[in-house]
Amino acid sequence: MSSQTIAEKARELLRSMGEVRNTLRQYISVRIKEEDVDITFELLEILAYLYKKDGSNQQEIADIMLKDKSSMTYQIDGLVKRDLVKRVEDENDRRNKLIFLTEKGKSLQNMLQGWVAGLYDKSVQGIDEGEIDSALELVQKMNENLKS
Amino acid sequence: MSSQTIAEKARELLRSMGEVRNTLRQYISVRIKEEDVDITFELLEILAYLYKKDGSNQQEIADIMLKDKSSMTYQIDGLVKRDLVKRVEDENDRRNKLIFLTEKGKSLQNMLQGWVAGLYDKSVQGIDEGEIDSALELVQKMNENLKS
DNA sequence: TTCAAATAGTTGGAATTTAAACTATTTATT
DNA sequence: AATAAATAGTTTAAATTCCAACTATTTGAA
Numbered sequence: 001m002s003s004q005t006i007a008e009k010a011r012e013l014l015r016s017m018g019e020v021r022n023t024l025r026q027y028i029s030v031r032i033k034e035e036d037v038d039i040t041f042e043l044l045e046i047l048a049y050l051y052k053k054d055g056s057n058q059q060e061i062a063d064i065m066l067k068d069k070s071s072m073t074y075q076i077d078g079l080v081k082r083d084l085v086k087r088v089e090d091e092n093d094r095r096n097k098l099i100f101l102t103e104k105g106k107s108l109q110n111m112l113q114g115w116v117a118g119l120y121d122k123s124v125q126g127i128d129e130g131e132i133d134s135a136l137e138l139v140q141k142m143n144e145n146l147k148s
Numbered sequence: 149m150s151s152q153t154i155a156e157k158a159r160e161l162l163r164s165m166g167e168v169r170n171t172l173r174q175y176i177s178v179r180i181k182e183e184d185v186d187i188t189f190e191l192l193e194i195l196a197y198l199y200k201k202d203g204s205n206q207q208e209i210a211d212i213m214l215k216d217k218s219s220m221t222y223q224i225d226g227l228v229k230r231d232l233v234k235r236v237e238d239e240n241d242r243r244n245k246l247i248f249l250t251e252k253g254k255s256l257q258n259m260l261q262g263w264v265a266g267l268y269d270k271s272v273q274g275i276d277e278g279e280i281d282s283a284l285e286l287v288q289k290m291n292e293n294l295k296s
Numbered sequence: 297t298t299c300a301a302a303t304a305g306t307t308g309g310a311a312t313t314t315a316a317a318c319t320a321t322t323t324a325t326t
Numbered sequence: 327a328a329t330a331a332a333t334a335g336t337t338t339a340a341a342t343t344c345c346a347a348c349t350a351t352t353t354g355a356a
Contacts, residue, residue: 010271066167068344073306095303134279188311216313241322
């Protein structure tokens, strides 16, 4: 495939990343079904972020998840319904709604983080930290290029 | 960020790729609106594949696009409605429907490929072919790891 | 200070995606 | 040859997403 242009390879790279994400999604979905937890892949991703940064507002979560803010209204509703988080109005800026984990939300942390960490660990087996750093730099540069 | 584990970096890498894809999607959407072409980002991606491999069947296209085959029924319907492709039953295997570009579909090739190539070119400015090759190998290895 | 612009969140509507069940056809096994 | 398993495509229903328009609040500039 040395006949491919650099641009074509960039495209192939994006596609391959999408494949990784699809596979992760499928494995997580199977796990959720096996363990019969009332949650979805999307909700799990939001929880995973809250475990790192509890009390984020919806826009911040939307930015990290690369989703529109109106999706976030929808998804956070799903978490609230399941009593995994609660919405709290920000005293300092009343436009914001801060999202806090409930006790029930926190109680899932070990299990969910275990699933995710296990999968990511598996994905990077035999891969050098330096390789990932380089790839990350490259993709970040692609982002800068596009936005400049 | 040297405190990040390799797995966390892998996650960051996936997110960053998603960001690239979102940006590409937005730029293309703006372009489509500017030029007032009756098409969507998804349809454009399918056409781009057909420009490389006209006469593919729906499942093959779905695999490349990383989408479910039922999305493909939906999207190809959209292309047929716009008279950009036609469905032809495969004589050799009547389960298949082969998708062929119409004259109208072909007439868009230069314009659409120009848009996409321009964006990808921009994204890889100042990036070495070797860097992309390495990143691609890394991601392919991640895929293999996950599926083994 | 006041008014315009920016920001966070919600709502409604349309588009897109997936999963599951289904039909039709082909391939593989016995 | 007969039949079971696999494959391609469609349909339906539910979930998810984005966009655009809207409200409420805060920030910034005249």
